[in-house]
Amino acid sequence: MPRRRFTPALAAFAVAAVGVIVAPQAPASAGDAGTAGATSATSAVQSTTTPSAKSRGVRTNFGMKASGYGSRVRGNQIPVDSRDTGYTSTGCTTRIGENGSNTVANVDLGGIGSVGTLTTDLHTEKVGGEIAAVSHHELAGISLSLGGLASLSIQGLMTTARAYHDSTGFHATTDTQLAKIVVTIAGVPLTLPLPTISQPITVPGLLRISLGRSEIKKKADFASARAKAVQIDILATDTTVKLAASYAEISDNIVKGRFSGYANTTRAAVLGDLVTSGPQVKTIMPCRGTGGVVRTKNLLGLDIPGVLSVGAARSSEMGKQSRNRATGFTQSELANVNLLNGAVVISAIRGRVNVELDSKNRVVASTNGTTIGSITVNGTETPLPDLGTLSIPGLLEIGTNVVEKVRGGLKVIAVQVKLLNGTGATINLGEAKLQIRQR
Template identity: 40%
Template structure:
């Protein structure tokens, strides 16, 4: 079976680092700190804030990197929470270098005003050097802020880039005028950079704000790099419980044979559970025919979630990730009818959680049908180890992987098929 790899997915980085004003080089890590804050106080809102420095998502090959400088406040009804995270330098494989990045998120209550806010800043970015030259950007920042006061919900989004410099091969640096937000800068056939993407969604009982300073697209492979993202959210629809979790068709970790680094196969497709639930409706996301050539072929994959709250401290939620069929190694291993389901119900004094509905219909290796034994683990020598119904109990909920596939060809690949995670926790009011 051929190894999963990133070879050809990202362009090779060839050269030097350009630092603009405000972009000093550091080697030591930035130690995350906790901002001084009053003791957490309950509110009547569900609050969420998140930010990060960079995240890579593949295009033609759906591989991704984890978020760098990630800070997060998951859905909560408490104000007075603060989180931060930072790094002195980040190397983006095949793309370039990012200098000193810092993320801060917080929930705040002052009088009648309740706020959720996320901020991110980084000192400078150097992108790949090619036959067309190298591209560098100065200090980058983003902010997303939502709040509620006596007059209702409000928002503020902002993103900034200090400067852009293009250095042709053997030439002098050239300052490029920063375009208006949403208008891309493009090096034909190589990169497209979009500045200042933002989004605000406001509806009765809810507001969401997102600010992303940069979107870098590698044109040959449709790979996207998100830079300096800040996101904040508020809702007054939390009745008695806070919900969280997601469903995904698949996710995993694979070994990049080019440099022996571990990269991730992102949740595909994925659907989160909002903290207030889905108001009793099933929400779904679907993809069709997801393929990594000579490695994995995936048929219809679907992610579905559900959540409802009613009465006094009563709530129920479930998540379901499913795949119609998966073929690995050019048909050596074919798996059909994969479904992972997590179910959680909370009533006064009781939490019920299970994985009923989780199943795998059939497994065929080299044309031969296989059945997973009662131990839950099936090993096909030289090909793969299969683990069925991998379940983890978490606070207020449960997580399940319908089928975990570990390839035994030395590539170090672990692929989770049919993933579901649900939490239902009591709201603090």
């Protein structure tokens, strides 16, 4: 069999065959300016070292958090999502040497393709005069089928986000690296130039590959860094795949307690959590609280065809602290929810958690303010608080005021719906969680 030669003409044919539009590559870096790019040069994030035994576990005046994931799939035409693969978080901590790691061998993206090995490293550290939170993700690669004889692979994805404090204040840096993009036509591989922030690679009518943007925020008492390696938009289904995302933050004024928690209006899990919708309208409590300011998010409506229709929804949170006391709340509200094409209607849902850490470091927590208005089943209205748990054989089971104790606080689900129609779906409505722990 004669040896096949890969000529420039064949390369040009391969690109033309899939209609790839390639932008010229331009170098980029990331730092306090908040930019990111594909690069094999020296990392823009300063190298770090493992904290010494002497410093490990030392408490600081800073609240630090690091988190991230390997892949996330969001479908816009059909509002069903994949779970975040390899998600890891340190939570809010004031101590040096906290760490978290996760390794995921292989992930099937449900017909879109597959993701290779993911390695996650999160930690807090003290290096010289710097105290930092660091999030680092490495993804071996992703493979996508383009249909017919065409395929695409992206290799060597890496992101690092670092937020730190030194003698000059708060800072943050990011680093994003992408090694290689290869399109294969009829068994012939072609290495493509790498995309830039402003000019992605596009396969017309099929997908677009964009270099992930970095985001850096800085204030006098806070800094955060967010980096994402690659975003792939599948145009035909309006689906987005995000890869290798890293986040780190550090803040001052943790004088009494460390806050953590969230509020979200809806969260649905189907088929044993393999696919999910939500959490929707989610607010996340910062480490230091909100400085006494009530922060809110609103949504006009949400539909999961055949399962769930939600009217106006809102989530809110507040947290404040002094040297003697820390207090706050998280809350989610839904005006009305229709289930199973209107067969069941639930109105005026609110889930709320209130937590206080007092001067003697005692935690007082409650779900006061959690309320449910009424439920209408096939036109018959009944006040939900009088029902406790309602079962409709073969259709659904509804529980109210589902409370879970957590360290330093509580979690509440105002209404939990379990569908009994074979989908294995669980829908949480009016979910809130809040913890306050000693600094």
